[in-house]
Amino acid sequence: MHKTLFAAACAAALAGCAGTSPSGGGSDAAVRAKAVDVMKASFKERGIAKLDRLIQDETQALCSQYATTAPPKDVAARIEKANMALIKPPADGQYLGDWKRGEQVAQRGTGFQYSDTEKTPVGGNCYACHQLSKQEISYGTIGPSLYNFGKLRGFTPEMQKYAWGKVYNAHAYAACSNMPRFGAQGILSEQQLKDVVALLMDPKSPVNQ
């Protein structure tokens, strides 16, 4: 069953098997390009979600292309370099905000959906994918547990800077990470980013108890 499915998928997916399709559809790149065209014709803008959201930047395009294989080393290095360049430190040089507000950002899942408005509070929804404090048992597992994040790594200025960078733009450290680029894409404000870093790095934060 599995084998048949794979053969069929191969025949249809064109690339990685024989290279051409029985339907004459062309190369893997051609199928990908057509898929993008079909998507652009299949969506309509709604509320705050306009069609420009379907225009990929280089990181998105490369991470889509290498989604099933992981990008080759040189491509990964290019993605990480380009994204590292997008990280801006906080204007006042202070990485730590208020962990209590950071917890609220971590709990909130709204923002940027077509069912939201410009006025909907935007969250980081960290708990959707990560364990953070022990008290919150409803956490997801797409990302690693961040429980005791600062306690395990040390409450150092270097680690504060690293946490800031990771939340700001995860692709700078791990090309094609699943994690949204909360700073680089303008999802969270500078203050919200600081508050999340405090949740991870403040010794008093429940994450570090």
Added chain:
Amino acid sequence: MRTRALYAGLLAAAGIVAAPQAAAQDAVKEIEKYREALQDGNPAELWEARGEDLWKRPAGPRKVSLEKCDLGLGPGVVKGAYAQLPRYFADADRVMDLETRLVHCRMTLQGLTREEATKQPFGAGTDRKSDNDALVAYVTAESKGVKMNVPLAHPKEKEMYALGEKMFYFRGGPYDFSCATCHAADNTRIRLQDLPNLTKPAGAQLAYTGWPAYRVSQGELRTFQWRLNDCFRQQRFPELAFTSDASIALTSFLARNANGAEFKAPTIKR
């Protein structure tokens, strides 16, 4: 939001207080029990009955029923048809999923305009019921217990599958999400919600054969087109157009990956 509230209620009902790991395990077990209990009576039957009536009753400018509609197994054959969709239809020269085919039949047989046949694709309360939801409930219920057997023979079927696969991995929007962000790994979850790995037969089978579903938290029967649409909302994409080629391509990819599994829907979900 409603989901969170529901889970919070469940956790409270289960008498769970913060004793982390064990509590998380207990919570998952309680939610599983709740899901099992739901299967006893499924309001989807109300949609199925209304859909059967819509299928059999003469309607539209031509005052004919849909009983001559060819869902792929011949005019009027409903039994088992959904388990072999999407597929290529020569009369439309297009690969169609069920919802696209129903729109086609309501236009070509009953004489409805596209606008009439696609209005209210998803239900929104008792005063805004969706004929599409009801027809889908009726047709899909007639495949209950049938093994998924989606064809991949015609070149256009192969092309749709290949396009759907690429779309599954397409990352975009302010959050850089694709379908694969949540549905390409084993044993992951969002909050306490388990996520099926749709790139493997077991995950695709489990997920695809469970839709449409009556959603308790919404009081509505939700179709597969609705499910795709709502995934894209959470991906922060614009709105996936009803019966668009992207919706058909993704459905082709997922339905074909579910081949071999017994179709179980309409189900009932939290």
